[in-house]
Amino acid sequence: MKIVHLQYGSSSSGNYTITLHDLMKRNGIDSSVLSLFSTFTPDDFAIQKLGKFPNLKSSLDHKIQAKLNRENNKEFGNFSYPILGTDVSSHQLISTADIIYVHWVLGGYLNINSLIKLAQLGKPLIFVLHDMWTFTGGCHYSFECEKFKGTCGNCQVLPENKEKDRSKKLFLKKQKLFQKYNNLYFVAPSRWMEQNAKSASLLKNKNIWQIFNSVSSNFKQLPKRPDKFIKPDKTxxxxxxxxxxxxxxxxxxxxxxxxxxxxxxxxxxxxxxxxxxxxxxxxxxxxxxxxxxxxxxxxxxxxxxxxxxxxxxxxxxxxxxxxxxxxxxxxxxxxxxxxxxxxxxxxxxxxxxxxxxxxxxxxxxxxxxxxxxxxxxxxxxxLKPEFEDEQVIAKHFRLFEAIK
CATH class of the missing domain: 3.40.50.2000 (Glycogen Phosphorylase B;)
Structure with a gap:
């Protein structure tokens, strides 16, 4: 079983994608990660990054996003309407993978066309819903808005105040992608996200699995209180x-x-x-x-x-x-x-x-x-038992069995 994880950036601290990748490797899965950028050493074949041109496109996309969103209502957070992206469908890690996990891939890494290219490969494409963006018209959290349950448009984040705004256009692009391909699956890291995903019109009749994020084994109670940041004092x-x-x-x-x-x-x-x-x-x-x-x-x-x-x-x-x-x-x-x-x-x-x-x-x-x-x-x-490694990886194995 070969898995590839797509993630905007790979770092060695607090990165849920790397934590899941490590958990899979410890359990006999041939896992790899493909990111736009990475802090890992270049000779780590299992964690690779793209070259200069994709990163230049990402930088340009950041500038485009900033210009598009300059008048947004910041009260409701970020809005992402991907313009530029890289086609990674022919990358070696993708070509040899049996299953593709899509984590957070915005920021000029992938756009809708990039996702279409991946879907066209026919391999299982698993979207991990780290926020709500996958099933909204562009916001990452909807707050009190429930338009994602019907059709987005006249978005509270955007300044246009019109029905056919960027949220509507992106919603329709996603709708076309999700309706056309039946090799798409969705993982919700929380039950709260699972409920939102199941009520989203974009994911109607889609397979949605609830699997908690894993926690790095580097976190544990230490034998004594460290003095690196604060000198221990019982008072x-x-x-x-x-x-x-x-x-x-x-x-x-x-x-x-x-x-x-x-x-x-x-x-x-x-x-x-x-x-x-x-x-x-x-x-x-x-x-x-x-x-x-x-x-x-x-x-x-x-x-x-x-x-x-x-x-x-x-x-x-x-x-x-x-x-x-x-x-x-x-x-x-x-x-x-x-x-x-x-x-x-x-x-x-x-x-x-x-x-x-x-x-x-x-x-x-x-x-x-x-x-x-x-x-x-x-x-x-x-930590509650359902977040322990054994239970998390068991759910991923059950997911693999279900999508064979």
Whole structure:
């Protein structure tokens, strides 16, 4: 069995595609990855990247997207209408593969014509629904909009305010692709995404499988608390969070910031400090946090990220639109409890008051309550059994059997 995964970028830290690729290899599957760019060494044949010309096209596509979306309503997040893309259907990894997994392939990597070329090969093409884009007219999360259940058009993200806008045009292109080929399959990493996919008109009568994302085995509880980022001190409680895309409308950082400010106003006998990893955490934001902040910057290895989790007493995710945040799975595997909103696929990972705390949607007050609850009750993070490697890979094997 030969599998090839298509993914915009391949890196060694927090990459769900590489994690699945490694899991498949450990279970006897001949797996490979083809990306637009990769941080892996060139002599790793199983993880390959495309050449300069596809990357130049990607750079140009980024500029086109920025121009097309300059007047978008940013409140509803990103909108992707792929213009440029690369035909990878004749690449050696594709030619020798039995099954093709399509992960996140936007950003000028693949466009609709690229996907058509792959579908024409007749091989099973498995789309992994890491967000909602595959079955919408171009948005990555629809928030309250349910037009994807019928026909997209007059999109809330776009400024045109007309029925036949880019969302309508892309919707019709996808409809033509999905209706023409019967070798297309879809994997939803969360039950929440599965429900959305099954209600989407573009995926009507399509085979949709629910398979959770796997978690890298590099994440685990360490024998003792590391001192790489914060010197261990039993008198302090460390609240952690990730800072990537801090201004994203999906991440809800304003609710987390307000929760921290609420904690700062409370008269409780807990000495809080903050540990943040990632990027884009400005000095202005740090000044708004009422506690001492330890900022690691962007961490490039899973070993470092694991050390960061193990330095925390609780990890907070304030996402308001999310599928199955990898950071939650990583934190729980490190046995650090997680506080997050009851939305998207988050409730599928967090058992309320058992391995973390599910806060009321968009309630900073309840987010703060959740942090205090986990700390005062010494809640221990624990990965639920359905996310363990054995169960995840078993579902992929069942998928292979079904599409033979």
């Amino acid at each position: 302090r409680k460390i609240i952690g969070f990730g800072a990537n895309y801090i201004n994203s409308p999906y991440k809800g950082f304003q609710y987390l910031l307000k929760a921290l400010q609420i904690l700062g106003e409370l008269n409780i006998s807990i000495d809080f400090e903050i540990l943040v990893f990632g990027s884009n955490l400005s000095e202005e934001i740090i000044k708004e946090i009422p506690f001492k902040v330890h900022y690691t910057g962007y961490l490039t290895s899973e070993k470092e990220i694991c050390a960061a989790y193990n330095s925390m007493d609780v990890f907070v995710v304030s996402s308001i639109a999310d599928n199955l945040p990898t950071t939650i799975l990583e934190s729980l595997r490190c046995e650090v409890p997680v506080v997050g909103f009851e939305t998207g696929g988050i409730p599928e990972m967090i058992e309320h008051k058992r391995n973390g705390y599910l806060a009321k949607f968009k309630s900073s007050e309840d987010l703060a309550d959740g942090i205090i609850f986990c700390l005062k009750n010494e809640v221990r993070g624990k």
